Amino acid sequence: MRALLLAGGIGSRLRPLTETIPKCLVPVHGRPLLDYWLDLLFGAGIERALLNTHWLAPQVREHVGRSPWAARIDLVHEDQLLGTGGTVLANREWFLGEPFLVAHADNLTDFDVKAFIEAHEARPPACKISMLAFRTDDPSSCGILELDSRGIVVAFHEKxxxxxxxxxxxxxxxxxxxxxxxxxxxxxxxxxxxxxxxPAYLHRILSVETQGYHRDIGNLESLRRAHSEFKEG
Incomplete structure (x- = not known):
């Protein structure tokens, strides 16, 4: 399976940090968020990853070039951000007509990638999307899910x-x-x-709840909490 890592965001809520550091390279315990993602995905058997770049793109390109995973990473630059779905659409040929994983690279997580893929493969036939879910301590800042008895998303409440x-x-x-x-x-x-x-795929999305760590590093307080909460390994 291939994976798209959405890494082009400006990270305005993390300023002034992101005035000089791309959001996907913000460090936690001295390691850029992107490195956690690359190790997580490739360590679980993902074949190739595509990263979109925009804000401070030269830094992202340079960092990827030094990565031990560099040979399995492709980069695509967006002069104008296309939105998360627009990036999927613009790179549709790269997915080779197969199911693929999409992730926001500004989250810090240690979810079980293999179990997520297995849950998707065993999903109810009507479901065309599987979505990782987690328990948040700040519901008003997230998209909150309502599920039916089979774990299928029937309602979605965004922020x-x-x-x-x-x-x-x-x-x-x-x-x-x-x-x-x-x-x-x-x-x-x-x-x-x-x-x-x-919203268009409600009743056709399988929710797969992670029991691991998951936090959106969207603002300076979230980043501070990640430093205190997250334990590697």
């Missing part, structure tokens, strides 16, 4: 003040190829997964 629960979208997905076709049917280059694709 609401009083969401119904704390099971959140972990922004890691496995897409079947037909999802890319649906994104293409929108007829526009800029598409957002959370606000456009996910």
């Amino acid at each position: 609401q003040q009083t969401p119904p629960g704390n099971l959140a979208n972990g922004a890691v997905y496995i897409f079947e190829p037909e999802v890319v076709g649906w994104i293409a049917s929108l007829g526009k280059p800029v598409v957002d997964l959370s606000t456009e694709v996910i």
Whole structure:
């Protein structure tokens, strides 16, 4: 399986840190977020990874070039950000018509990649997306899920003040190829997964809850907490 790592974000809520460091290279315990992702994915058998770049792209290119995984990484630059779904669409040929993993590289996680893939392969036939889920301590900052008895997403509450629960979208997905076709049917280059694709696929998304660590490093407080909470290995 191939994986797309969404790594082009500006990281405005992490300023002033991200004025000089790309969001995907923000360090936790001295290691860039991106390195955690590369070790996690390739260590679980992912064949190749594609990274989109935008903000401070030369730093990302240089870092990837020094990675021990460099031979298995492809880079694509976006002069204008295409949105999370737009990046999927723009690189549809790279996925070779096969199911693929998509992840936001600004999360810090140690989820079980192999178990996630296995859950997708065993999903109910109607489901075309599998979504990693996690329990959040800040529900209003996340997309909160409601599930049916089979673990299928039936409602999605994106960043609401009083969401119904704390099971959140972990922004890691496995897409079947037909999802890319649906994104293409929108007829526009800029598409957002959370606000456009996910709502359209309700009742066709399998939720897979991780029991490991998962945190969106979206602001300086989240980064501080990650430093105190996250234990490697």
